[in-house]
């Protein structure tokens with residue numbers, strides 16, 4: 001293990017950097033990030049699909065996850081955020097490497113009355129407990145119900161916290177006991193336009209205190 005000295009480091013005090021630099025640093029350093037490919041629906045039933053990597057699971061009793069959805073540059077809500085506020089429901093779909101391009105294309109700013117699923121031909125299947133459908137090219141989907149909306153910082157970012165009310169895992173990924181991460185093949189977001197697939201997998205059992 002290499003130890004670094006203070007002179008080996010470039011340091012930033014939060015008060016000296018602007019929002020775009022803060023974004024560059026935090027999104028480049030908190031990597032690899034899981035991607036929540038979120039399907040949601042407006043009250044009229046139009047299906048929206050978009051990716052979010054400021055995302056993680058935050059509880060397991062019950063299982064809950066949280067996603068930070070920023071405002072658009074013009075200060076308005078993104079379609080996903082508006083749909084979640086309107087309906088309280090969404091689905092987090094795991095993106096396999098084979099769907100990286102479809103997932104990335106769905107991040108383009110389509111008008112609110114356009115369904116990314118339709119325009120990009122993203123296949124869907126019905127959910128079991130929420131109205132928004134699941135993405136059918138995803139090997140695992142989590143149906144979610146909103147529990148809390150937490151405004152963060154200056155108000156540009158908002159954390160949407162939700163309970164997972166149903167899990168769906170493809171049989172090729174789940175053998176009845178374990179999730180096979182290699183079969184799941186989740187895409188991870190790195191800084192800027194970069195993504196990763198799983199690399200070498202290391203096994204370590206939980207140690208006892210010495």
Ligand SMILES: Cc1cc2nc3c(=O)[nH]c(=O)nc-3n(C[C@H](O)[C@H](O)[C@H](O)COP(=O)(O)O)c2cc1C
Nearest residue numbers: 050051052053054068069070078079080107108109
């Ligand atoms: C891989 C990836 C991850 C993203 N993560 C986030 C995120 O965590 N929060 C966010 O507000 N936008 C994120 N975006 C941008 C949204 O996907 C983008 O603003 C999209 O147009 C929102 O779509 P909507 O208006 O249909 O909800 C991400 C984009 C990509 C490609």
